[in-house]
Each structure stands twice: as C-alpha cells, then as structure tokens.
Amino acid sequence: MRRAVNSVLLITLITGLSFSYISIAEQQPVRKWKPIKDDGIHDPASSAIGVLQNPAEALSVLPPDTAGNQVNWVKALRDGHIKPRTHLNKQGKLERLDTDIIMEDTLEMPNVLFPHRAHTEWMDCASCHDHIFKSKAGATPVSMFDILQGKYCGRCHGAVSFPLTECDRCHSVGKKRKASK
Amino acid sequence: MFRSSLGKISGFVVFLVLCSSVAYGEYGDVVLNKRSEAEGVRPVVFPHWFHRIRFRCKVCHTELGFEMRAGANDVTMQQIINGEFCGACHNGVIAWPTENCELCHSGKPGTKSGIYGGHETLGPGKW
Numbered sequence: 001m002r003r004a005v006n007s008v009l010l011i012t013l014i015t016g017l018s019f020s021y022i023s024i025a026e027q028q029p030v031r032k033w034k035p036i037k038d039d040g041i042h043d044p045a046s047s048a049i050g051v052l053q054n055p056a057e058a059l060s061v062l063p064p065d066t067a068g069n070q071v072n073w074v075k076a077l078r079d080g081h082i083k084p085r086t087h088l089n090k091q092g093k094l095e096r097l098d099t100d101i102i103m104e105d106t107l108e109m110p111n112v113l114f115p116h117r118a119h120t121e122w123m124d125c126a127s128c129h130d131h132i133f134k135s136k137a138g139a140t141p142v143s144m145f146d147i148l149q150g151k152y153c154g155r156c157h158g159a160v161s162f163p164l165t166e167c168d169r170c171h172s173v174g175k176k177r178k179a180s181k
Numbered sequence: 182m183f184r185s186s187l188g189k190i191s192g193f194v195v196f197l198v199l200c201s202s203v204a205y206g207e208y209g210d211v212v213l214n215k216r217s218e219a220e221g222v223r224p225v226v227f228p229h230w231f232h233r234i235r236f237r238c239k240v241c242h243t244e245l246g247f248e249m250r251a252g253a254n255d256v257t258m259q260q261i262i263n264g265e266f267c268g269a270c271h272n273g274v275i276a277w278p279t280e281n282c283e284l285c286h287s288g289k290p291g292t293k294s295g296i297y298g299g300h301e302t303l304g305p306g307k308w
Binding site: 033034036039040041042043044046047048049051052053055058059068069071073082084085086087088094121122123124126127150155156159160163 | 205206207208209210212223226228229230231233234235236237238239240242243244245249250251269270283284285286287288289290292296297298
C-alpha cells in the first residue's frame, strides 16, 4: 500500500517538474518571422511567392537579437556568419576607425557612447560625414526629437539598424566616462 | 445579454479584419511605388535583410549612389536597364536580370512607398 502511494507521489512529482520545465522553456524568446506571402506587403498572387527567400530561412541561423530583424548584425559580421562584400566587384579595404564618441548632453538619461568601430565595419566615413554629422565631435546639434523624425542617428536606427525602442544600447555609459581617444 | 455579447463578438471580428489589413513586412523592407502602379506593374519590395547579408551598406549607399532615405531616390527602369542603381547587380551576372519583372515588382497593389517592418518601431517620420 505504502509502495503504491510512494509511486503515485513520485509520478506526480515527475509530471509536475516536467510541466514546470516546459513552461520555463516556453519563456525563452522564440524568434518568428512572417513568411513573405503573409507579410502584408507582398502580393500573395505574385509569381515571386515561392521563388523569393523567406526571412526565417536566412535569419534563423544568424546570432539572435530581440528587436528589428531579431538578428545581431554586428556580431553576425564580426563572427563571420556573413561575409558581405565591401565593394561591388572586389573585396577591398575598409576605412576602419576605432574611436568612441561620448555624447554628454542627455539630461537624465545615461550618456551616449557612439562606437566608430561597429559603424565603419559597414560604412564609409562619407556615409555620415559631413552631410549628416560634422566631423568635429560635439559640433552637430543632435536631439532625440530629430532622431525620432528620422534625422541624424534616425537615418538608419528605427528603419534598418536596431530600432529606437532600444534606448540603453546607445544611452549606455555613466555620466563620468570620457571618450576613449 | 445576448445582444451585448453579439456586440462584443462583432467588435472583435472588426478588430481582426483591421489587424489583417495592416501592412507588416520584415524590418527594413522598402516599398517603392512612385511610378510602379501608375505604369501598370506591382510595387517593388526591397528587402534590406537579404541584401545586407551579401553587401555592406556602403556598396549601395556609397558606390551605387542610393540616398539613405526611402523615397529620396528617383530611379527609373531605364536607368536600371542601363546598369545604374539596382542594375549594377541585377544584370544576370551578380543577380537575376531585369527580365524577371515579377521578382522585384511583387508588392501588394495599393501599398505606399516607404520603410516597413514594424517589429518594434515604424521607422523615421512615422512617430
């Protein structure tokens, strides 16, 4: 009799544990991408459906992120998951720069750290200078209002690179830290 | 009782219909429809995610001269056929040639030009 009770208790315990394990597993962020036939901007009647690659096929194998394309593009590039060309017809040199810019006029928010490195791995100096940002640090009147309207950082962030909901990725350093170089 | 639940159900159905008509797209998708539909073809859908796996931003935005602003590039099909802009790759050598109209002109009719893909935000100027 006691043995039977013990078995029932054991089974109950195992079942309970497996259920709690399942619920923990479900809390892990699951990345999902809409197939292009259902994405609302492709015409499901187009003959391109079935030919064009679906985002999930290409993006699910890249390092994860929680926003935007749900891909950590900087990591994907640095770790060699992707090898995008530097030039149209050749693999040429990049205009790399590894200086950090600290923006201090951020009111109650932490200061902004702008890493040149992550940006010059994808772009040229001329992509931003001097038509979006002046080369002299602090000479450009950047404001969050303008960024939200698509100016300055908002040219790319909020459109293609990680979105503007990710405040702490830019506002990432304490008020005392100065630029590295 | 029956009436109020009917009202709720119909409200929910309207909500579902509204949701289903919202354009999503993948984050960074650009719809180009300045001329497409006026010329009798579907709008173009340009997926940034697909292209940035293969090319750094600078290739199209520096070498090919695409402005980093949806709608700022006044590109005609003739220029593309002549090898400018998209035509630098979409020439049958690097990527599919311009004869494959439907592969680029694959957008849902009536979709306006602009950046799509509201996974977290609707992008510049949409706030």
